[in-house]
Amino acid sequence: MPSVPDAPASAPFDPASATIAVVTYNRSGLLTRLLESISNMEPKPGHLVIVDNASTDDTTDVVESFRDGIGTEIVYRRLDTNTGGSGGFSEGMRIAYELGSTWIWLMDDDVEVMPDGLARMGAWAPRFKSIQGRRYDYDGSEFYWQYRIAESMAIPIPFAPAGFDDSGYKVMNSGCFEGMFIHRDIVAQIGLPDPRFFIYWDDQMYGWLASRETTAVIVDEFVLRRTREIRQWDMGIRHMNASSDAYRYYIMRNRGHMKQYYRALGVYQPVLFGLGTALTFGKELIRLLFVEHTVRGTSNLFRGLRDGRKIAKDATWKPMPPLAVSAPTDH
Structure with a gap:
């Protein structure tokens, strides 16, 4: 850093x-x-x-x-x-x-x-x-x-x-x-x-x-x-907000994009990254139970995991490219 x-x-x-x-x-x-x-x-x-x-x-x-x-x-x-x-x-x-x-x-x-x-x-x-x-x-x-x-x-x-x-x-x-x-x-x-x-x-x-x-x-x-009120679970030190089926899907799916970025930058550690994915899945289950008081929605987590694996296997995937070098500024 x-x-x-x-x-x-x-x-x-x-x-x-x-x-x-x-x-x-x-x-x-x-x-x-x-x-x-x-x-x-x-x-x-x-x-x-x-x-x-x-x-x-x-x-x-x-x-x-x-x-x-x-x-x-x-x-x-x-x-x-x-x-x-x-x-x-x-x-x-x-x-x-x-x-x-x-x-x-x-x-x-x-x-x-x-x-x-x-x-x-x-x-x-x-x-x-x-x-x-x-x-x-x-x-x-x-x-x-x-x-x-x-x-x-x-x-x-x-x-x-x-x-x-x-x-x-x-x-x-x-x-x-x-x-x-x-x-x-x-x-x-x-x-x-x-x-x-x-x-x-x-x-x-x-x-x-x-x-x-x-x-x-x-x-x-x-x-x-x-300016918008969001349903939350007050954990004392921090809050956990309510989510949606779409969020649950993309939370897991986008781990595939993150894995690709980590690989491209040479910092990917499979075991630790996999642990992060498992902890993310667990956090979303907790969110379902304690914030939204339901067990429905887990299918979206599994769909996201499935599609994230497809992204992570895409050999054509490239990170976003840098832009043209910016001219020096005085600001």
């Missing part, structure tokens, strides 16, 4: 160099709240990219209603089909990169931004190139985010220390598209998020790839608030 840089800070952060990239799907009410929060935010980014995963509600009308009054340029891209969060964030990152953005701030449509959110993230921009902020949960509590993974098993470490010291940051080796703030130089090196994941593991993988190129950090700055 790269060491924390001791080099002098670079030039001050320019908010106009940043783009917020949002992925949305059939949640125009939630998107409205997010866009209202961006309207009230100071400073504002240079661009706002909204990727619409083929919504069938009034999302387009909502976006157009904000175009003249939000205070930043909106780039709206409505996809022909639903590509999942993975495909949406890949497209959003691509558009932001091609706009020339120095910084790209990713988020879902079920959050709102704190009024000084961009300023808080930008304060860390002279020091780091992959930054994760914190968020409040729906009820206003402090959300605990699993910022470290056990690399050999490719699973989160659920009880990594939550507290921060006086530095105000902690080094991480994971990522979350609900608030990832990343420099274009890192995007150029590791490429776009992989749309093949559709949902789940895509942001952990992308954050891990970023941490191999730069010192990635989570900072003690609350910059987002979730």
